[in-house]
Amino acid sequence: MATLELRGVRKTYGTGEVVKGVDLSIKDREFVVFVGPSGCGKSTLLRMIAGLEEISAGELLIDGVRANEIPPDERELAMVFQSYALYPHMTVAGNMGFALKMAGKPKAEIAAKVAQAARILQLEALLDRRPKMLSGGQRQRVAIGRAIVRNPKCFLFDEPLSNLDAALRVQMRTEIAKLHQELEATMVYVTHDQVEAMTMADRIVVLNGGRVEQVGAPLELYRNPASKFVAGFIGSPRMNMLEVAVAGHDGAAVRLTLPGGESLAVPARDALVKTGARVTLGLRPESLNLADDGALRGKVEVVEHLGAEMLVHVRTPQDDLLIIKAPDEARIHPNQTVGIGINPARSCLFGEDGLALILRVDALA
Amino acid sequence: MQRSFLSRLTGLAAWFAALLIAFPIIWMLVTAFKTERAAIAVPPLLIFKPVLGSFAAATAQTGYLSFALNSIIVSLGATLFAVIIAFPAAYAMAFRPGRHTQGLLIWMLSTKMLPPVGALVPVYLIYRDVGLLDTRTGLIILNMLMNLPLVIWMLFSFFKDIPAAILEAALVDGVNTRQQMQHLLLPLAAPGIASTALLSIILAWNESFWSINLTAAHAGTLAAFITRFSQPEGLFWAKLSAASVLAVAPVLLFGSLTQRHLVRGLTFGAVK
Known part of the structure; x- marks a missing residue:
C-alpha cells in the first residue's frame, strides 16, 4: 500500500539533538520494527513519520512524495498508541467509525467497515460498550480496529503492547503478526522489547542515541551484529x-x-x-x-x-x-x-x- | 470517647466560624424583614414582627426587574463570549504550546493585579467617545475582558487533564482541528466548561465597580441598584437590606444549586 523513505532525518529540541540523521527505506507491505533503549529516539522518529513532530532537517517521503509539510490529518496513516487513546465518551463502534464519520462517509459504509474490522478483531460482542468497560487487551484491539477501518497507507504502532500483562502480550504479538499477513499493509512498529522485534519484524532497525546502529532481518542481526551494542541488545539472555x-x-x-x-x-x-x-x-x-x-x-x-x-x-x-x-x-x-x-x-x-x-x-x- | 469529644469540639468550632462568616448575610436577611424604625433600634431587635414593606418599597419605585434583567444579560453575555474566545485560546495553549505560552499565561493572570480604578478614566473616556456608556454591550465587553484570563486559565487546566494522545490519535486519523474541538474536546471537557462558566457568571453578577461607574438609568445591574439606597438623603437600612437581598438572592440560589459542580471545577486535577 505504501513505501516510506527517510533521508537524513533529524530532530532537535533547542540545542539537544534527539534524532541524529536517519536514512531508511521501508518497502511496501514490510513490517519494520524500531527497537532500542528508552531515549534512543525511536518514538520521536515514529511521531515524525506520523506528522505529530516536526522534522528538523532531512526529508520524509511517503510513496515517493515529500511529506514533511503534509499535515498529519492528510498523510493517510494510522497510529496505535501505547495508551490506546480511545475516545472515552464513545462506544467501541463509535470509536472505530469516528474518523469515517468525520470524513463524511455514508452511514451504511461506516457500519460495514466497522463490522468487518470487528470480525477480524473479534470485537463483535463489544460494539456497544464504552472503553471504560473493556479490559486492556480489548482496548488495544479497539485501537487497532480504529486504525483498520480507515484502510490507511501505513500502520504506525507506538509500543502498543507495553501496558499489557505478559501472557496477553504474547497473544497480541501473534495477532498483530497475523493481521499484517491478512491486511498486506506496511507497518512500522516501535518497541523497547527485543523479543517483540525478533518475533514480528521483517526487518529490525536498532536505534541507539538517535542513530541507527544496524538494519537487518532478525536472524541477520542475531548472528551478525554490526556492533557490540546490537550484539548486547538483541538476544536474551x-x-x-x-x-x-x-x-x-x-x-x-x-x-x-x-x-x-x-x-x-x-x-x-x-x-x-x-x-x-x-x-x-x-x-x-x-x-x-x-x-x-x-x-x-x-x-x-x-x-x-x-x-x-x-x-x-x-x-x-x-x-x-x-x-x-x-x-x-x-x-x-x-x-x-x-x-x-x-x-x-x-x-x-x-x-x-x-x-x-x-x-x-x-x-x- | 476522647475522639468523639474532640470531633464534636471541631464541629462546634466549624459551625462557629461558618456562622461568623455568614453573619452579615444573615443579618441583612433579618433586617430586610424589619420596618425602618426596627432596623435602627438600639440594642438591635432579635424578636420582631416580620414585614414585607421594605421589599415593596425597594421594588416599587425603582424598577428592580429591569436591573435584574441587565444583570442576567450582562453576566450571561460576558460569560458566553469569554468562553467562546477562551476555548480556542486554551486549546492552542494546552495542545500546541509554543515558546511563549507559559509566559503568556502568567502575563494574562498578572493583568488581574491592576487595580481597576487605574483604568477607570481612560475606559470612561473611550466609552464616552464610542457611545458605550450606560449600555449593556459596554458592560458585557468589560466583564468579558475581566473574566477572560481566569476563564482561559481554567479551561487550560481542564484541557491539560485530557490526554494529548486522544487528540493526536484523531489528528492522525484525518480528523481536523475544528472537528476535534467539536466532537472530542467539547464533550470531554464539558464538566470543566460548565464549572468555568458558572464561576464566570457569578463573578460578572457580583461585579460592581464598573457597573456603578459606567451605567446610569439604562444599563445598570443589580450592583448599581443597591447603591440607589445609600443616597444623600440618608441610609434606609431596611430598604437597603431588602434591595441587597433581592440582588444577591438569585446568584446565591444559583450558586448553591450548582455548588457541587463549582467545587469539583475548582479542585479538578488537584487530587489526581
Missing part, C-alpha cells in the same frame, strides 16, 4: 563478552588469547585485526556448552531451569560472568566447578570502537 588479545591470524582463522591465558581459534576471513590488539569476543549462550574438557573453567553461581533447557551462570577465575544455555538436567548445582566448551563458529569479534571486526559471509547460511 545477552551475548557473553570477553576481553581478549589477538595472538595472530592467518587466512582462515584468528588466534585469540582468552583472559585466563587459554588459546582459541576463531574462523574468520579477511579479519581486520592486528596481532597484539585488544578485542572483545562475543559468544551467544548457546555457543557455550558444559564440557569437563572445555577450554574454560568456572564456578556455577545460579542455575535457571526453563524445562527444556537451562541457563547456567558461571563465574570464571578472571571474574568474567558467562551464561551458558544447555539442555536442562538436574546434575548442575551452584558452587560446583564446571568446564566450559566454546563453539567458535558463531562467535563475534568487536574492536575497541565497539564495531564488528568480521562480517561473516556465512551469517545467514
Whole structure:
C-alpha cells in the first residue's frame, strides 16, 4: 500500500539533538520494527513519520512524495498508541467509525467497515460498550480496529503492547503478526522489547542515541551484529563478552588469547585485526556448552531451569560472568566447578570502537 | 470517647466560624424583614414582627426587574463570549504550546493585579467617545475582558487533564482541528466548561465597580441598584437590606444549586 523513505532525518529540541540523521527505506507491505533503549529516539522518529513532530532537517517521503509539510490529518496513516487513546465518551463502534464519520462517509459504509474490522478483531460482542468497560487487551484491539477501518497507507504502532500483562502480550504479538499477513499493509512498529522485534519484524532497525546502529532481518542481526551494542541488545539472555588479545591470524582463522591465558581459534576471513590488539569476543549462550574438557573453567553461581533447557551462570577465575544455555538436567548445582566448551563458529569479534571486526559471509547460511 | 469529644469540639468550632462568616448575610436577611424604625433600634431587635414593606418599597419605585434583567444579560453575555474566545485560546495553549505560552499565561493572570480604578478614566473616556456608556454591550465587553484570563486559565487546566494522545490519535486519523474541538474536546471537557462558566457568571453578577461607574438609568445591574439606597438623603437600612437581598438572592440560589459542580471545577486535577 505504501513505501516510506527517510533521508537524513533529524530532530532537535533547542540545542539537544534527539534524532541524529536517519536514512531508511521501508518497502511496501514490510513490517519494520524500531527497537532500542528508552531515549534512543525511536518514538520521536515514529511521531515524525506520523506528522505529530516536526522534522528538523532531512526529508520524509511517503510513496515517493515529500511529506514533511503534509499535515498529519492528510498523510493517510494510522497510529496505535501505547495508551490506546480511545475516545472515552464513545462506544467501541463509535470509536472505530469516528474518523469515517468525520470524513463524511455514508452511514451504511461506516457500519460495514466497522463490522468487518470487528470480525477480524473479534470485537463483535463489544460494539456497544464504552472503553471504560473493556479490559486492556480489548482496548488495544479497539485501537487497532480504529486504525483498520480507515484502510490507511501505513500502520504506525507506538509500543502498543507495553501496558499489557505478559501472557496477553504474547497473544497480541501473534495477532498483530497475523493481521499484517491478512491486511498486506506496511507497518512500522516501535518497541523497547527485543523479543517483540525478533518475533514480528521483517526487518529490525536498532536505534541507539538517535542513530541507527544496524538494519537487518532478525536472524541477520542475531548472528551478525554490526556492533557490540546490537550484539548486547538483541538476544536474551545477552551475548557473553570477553576481553581478549589477538595472538595472530592467518587466512582462515584468528588466534585469540582468552583472559585466563587459554588459546582459541576463531574462523574468520579477511579479519581486520592486528596481532597484539585488544578485542572483545562475543559468544551467544548457546555457543557455550558444559564440557569437563572445555577450554574454560568456572564456578556455577545460579542455575535457571526453563524445562527444556537451562541457563547456567558461571563465574570464571578472571571474574568474567558467562551464561551458558544447555539442555536442562538436574546434575548442575551452584558452587560446583564446571568446564566450559566454546563453539567458535558463531562467535563475534568487536574492536575497541565497539564495531564488528568480521562480517561473516556465512551469517545467514 | 476522647475522639468523639474532640470531633464534636471541631464541629462546634466549624459551625462557629461558618456562622461568623455568614453573619452579615444573615443579618441583612433579618433586617430586610424589619420596618425602618426596627432596623435602627438600639440594642438591635432579635424578636420582631416580620414585614414585607421594605421589599415593596425597594421594588416599587425603582424598577428592580429591569436591573435584574441587565444583570442576567450582562453576566450571561460576558460569560458566553469569554468562553467562546477562551476555548480556542486554551486549546492552542494546552495542545500546541509554543515558546511563549507559559509566559503568556502568567502575563494574562498578572493583568488581574491592576487595580481597576487605574483604568477607570481612560475606559470612561473611550466609552464616552464610542457611545458605550450606560449600555449593556459596554458592560458585557468589560466583564468579558475581566473574566477572560481566569476563564482561559481554567479551561487550560481542564484541557491539560485530557490526554494529548486522544487528540493526536484523531489528528492522525484525518480528523481536523475544528472537528476535534467539536466532537472530542467539547464533550470531554464539558464538566470543566460548565464549572468555568458558572464561576464566570457569578463573578460578572457580583461585579460592581464598573457597573456603578459606567451605567446610569439604562444599563445598570443589580450592583448599581443597591447603591440607589445609600443616597444623600440618608441610609434606609431596611430598604437597603431588602434591595441587597433581592440582588444577591438569585446568584446565591444559583450558586448553591450548582455548588457541587463549582467545587469539583475548582479542585479538578488537584487530587489526581
